[in-house]
Amino acid sequence: MGRAKVGRQLGRTTAERKSLFRNLASDLFKYEEIKTTEAKAKELKRFAEKIITRAKKGDAFARRIIKRDITNKEVVKKLIDVLAVRYAQRNGGYTRILKLGFRVGDGARVCMIRLV
Numbered sequence: 001m002g003r004a005k006v007g008r009q010l011g012r013t014t015a016e017r018k019s020l021f022r023n024l025a026s027d028l029f030k031y032e033e034i035k036t037t038e039a040k041a042k043e044l045k046r047f048a049e050k051i052i053t054r055a056k057k058g059d060a061f062a063r064r065i066i067k068r069d070i071t072n073k074e075v076v077k078k079l080i081d082v083l084a085v086r087y088a089q090r091n092g093g094y095t096r097i098l099k100l101g102f103r104v105g106d107g108a109r110v111c112m113i114r115l116v
Contacts, residue, residue, distance in 0.1 A: 008043050021047045022069055028095075029075050029083065033114035038099065041111040045095050048113075052094045055084040083115070090116075 010017060024044045027034050029051075036044070051069060054062045058080065070076050087094050098112045 007046070008039050010039060010043070022071070025051060026070050026072050026075050028113060028115070029070070029079050030072070033112055035100065035110060035112050037103075038097075038109040038111045041097050041113040044113060045097060049092060049094050051079070052083060052087055053092070055079045056088060058084060 010020070012020065020040070021044060024034065024036065024040065025048045028044065028048055051066060054065055063076075063080065066076055066079060070079065083094075094116055096114055096116050098114070100110045100112055102108065103110050
């Protein structure tokens with residue numbers, strides 16, 4: 001008997017899902033808040049908090065792992081220089097999800113995810 005997959009698949013292949021979360025995380029770190037669906041926001045929260053925790057370590061290996069996931073150089077610089085310092089005394093819970101209502105076109109629940 002197989003094991004259940006961790007996390008939502010969101011109707012995408014693994015490569016598409018990784019690309020989606022890398023792009024959403026880049027935008028989240030760049031603008032510090034983005035609007036998306038509830039399912040994507042909940043999965044993005046898991047992805048983004050791991051990256052911020054890695055950025056707080058600040059060593060060369062952490063930088064290499066962050067650059068693998070976030071390809072925008074300005075966002076990587078902001079993540080390591082600004083956000084890691086901001087959350088140095090915090091042990092998690094770097095993001096907050098605010099529910100905004102439902103989208104007109106398809107009725108999907110829309111949320112805003114922002115950095116605390």
